[in-house]
Amino acid sequence: MQWDWSAVGDFMPRFWDGVLTTLQALVFGSLIAFALGLVWALAQRSSLKVVRWPVTAVTEFIRNTPLLVQLFFLYFVLPEWNVTFSALTTGIIGLGLHYSTYTAEVYRAGIDGVPAGQWEACTALSLPRARTWLAVILPQAIRRVVPALGNYVIAMLKDSPMIATIGALDMLGQARQFSAITFLPTEPITVVGIAFILIAYPASLLMRALERRLVR
Amino acid sequence: MTELTGGLWELLFKGVWVTVQLTVFGAALGAFVAFVVGVARTNRLWVVRFLSGLYMEIFRGTSALVLMFWVFFVLPVAFGWQLVPMWAAVLALGLTYGAYGSEIVRGAIAAVPAAQHEAGIALSFSPWQRLVKITLPQAWPGMIPPANNLLIELLKGTALVSVLGVGDIAFGASLVRNALGDSAPVYTIILVMYFVLAFLITRGMRALERQAKAGLGQKPEKGAGVLRKLSGRQQSEVSRDLSSAGGA
Numbered sequence: 001m002q003w004d005w006s007a008v009g010d011f012m013p014r015f016w017d018g019v020l021t022t023l024q025a026l027v028f029g030s031l032i033a034f035a036l037g038l039v040w041a042l043a044q045r046s047s048l049k050v051v052r053w054p055v056t057a058v059t060e061f062i063r064n065t066p067l068l069v070q071l072f073f074l075y076f077v078l079p080e081w082n083v084t085f086s087a088l089t090t091g092i093i094g095l096g097l098h099y100s101t102y103t104a105e106v107y108r109a110g111i112d113g114v115p116a117g118q119w120e121a122c123t124a125l126s127l128p129r130a131r132t133w134l135a136v137i138l139p140q141a142i143r144r145v146v147p148a149l150g151n152y153v154i155a156m157l158k159d160s161p162m163i164a165t166i167g168a169l170d171m172l173g174q175a176r177q178f179s180a181i182t183f184l185p186t187e188p189i190t191v192v193g194i195a196f197i198l199i200a201y202p203a204s205l206l207m208r209a210l211e212r213r214l215v216r
Numbered sequence: 217m218t219e220l221t222g223g224l225w226e227l228l229f230k231g232v233w234v235t236v237q238l239t240v241f242g243a244a245l246g247a248f249v250a251f252v253v254g255v256a257r258t259n260r261l262w263v264v265r266f267l268s269g270l271y272m273e274i275f276r277g278t279s280a281l282v283l284m285f286w287v288f289f290v291l292p293v294a295f296g297w298q299l300v301p302m303w304a305a306v307l308a309l310g311l312t313y314g315a316y317g318s319e320i321v322r323g324a325i326a327a328v329p330a331a332q333h334e335a336g337i338a339l340s341f342s343p344w345q346r347l348v349k350i351t352l353p354q355a356w357p358g359m360i361p362p363a364n365n366l367l368i369e370l371l372k373g374t375a376l377v378s379v380l381g382v383g384d385i386a387f388g389a390s391l392v393r394n395a396l397g398d399s400a401p402v403y404t405i406i407l408v409m410y411f412v413l414a415f416l417i418t419r420g421m422r423a424l425e426r427q428a429k430a431g432l433g434q435k436p437e438k439g440a441g442v443l444r445k446l447s448g449r450q451q452s453e454v455s456r457d458l459s460s461a462g463g464a
Contacts, residue, residue, distance in 0.1 A: 161281045
């Protein structure tokens, strides 16, 4: 096994650029996933079949097909329809859309977990629907699911190198580019792999701690 | 719009076969790893518990795609081990998803009532006999629903190998795309193919679950509506399975 520390040193500037891109994808992807997931979850509870069925079918479809293929779909098919985004933006949309179908399930479980008495109290107080949701149900539901949402952010972090396959220069993208120039794959890929563990492990410990505090 | 010719369809169906193989072999290796690591995490010796926990955290902590790149590009250069691409892919998938699966095994073993374990000791079963004859048969039905979700994650994870040139569905699709110069039809087709495969896995696992529960004298849950049947995964498991989901 050959290990060249100077190659690690040469890779570092690119590596930090990659970290920045990965974090960008993660933050914006999470925001899309959190917002869109709530929309799916509420739509799946709609009393109208026309809303409930298509949304359930679409989210099931997205959740059960590979993110990688969805990214290719977005990256290659959207330009054919004259919608063009950069690789990073496409990646963010892909990650956000894919994980929104997971967060939808999380929200659903959270909403189902709100005791029936809370709903009845809202009816008894004749609160309007918007206020029932915003002031009573969602605050209780979301509090419970914060750790679960966090776990999906970690899962998204681990899926984020897929955006390198459509040309975004995240951590893995930078490592690939570096090894293509220098013919040294060992150091950059190992560094990236370790970086993932170094980010994901403390984050998962944090989520476990949150779970103990918020979910009782 | 250009039409897909017979030859192009053949490319896609060859890809389906490779994806199925990857899923089956990856699941076999993953199940082996999951059982070994999951059981080791309940071991009496702290060294065994620590090492198996370390394995789980490392392989769950890193990204499957990065691990795959590592197996493909770093192993040959750094250690001189060049694996056949197909087996390198199976190795990376099995090790990663096995780490996720070990949590399922550990959780299901922990859910078996302690009295069962104590009864085994009282009847002076050996530790191996306790595991094989008492604990695992009772833990087994509880593992199936989360394992179903994990299998679907594995199926989705197999698409990663196309990046490294293994001829699975997604790889076939990129060839077809180049031949057609048109992406929408082929990518729609392969998304549907993946969905059908995921659906078949779910049906199979539900059948397995019914059989496993019947073996314990339990009745399966009833009342699945059409939408639930359509749904790829087992909804009631979502809240319990949250921490182990995703991560491809």
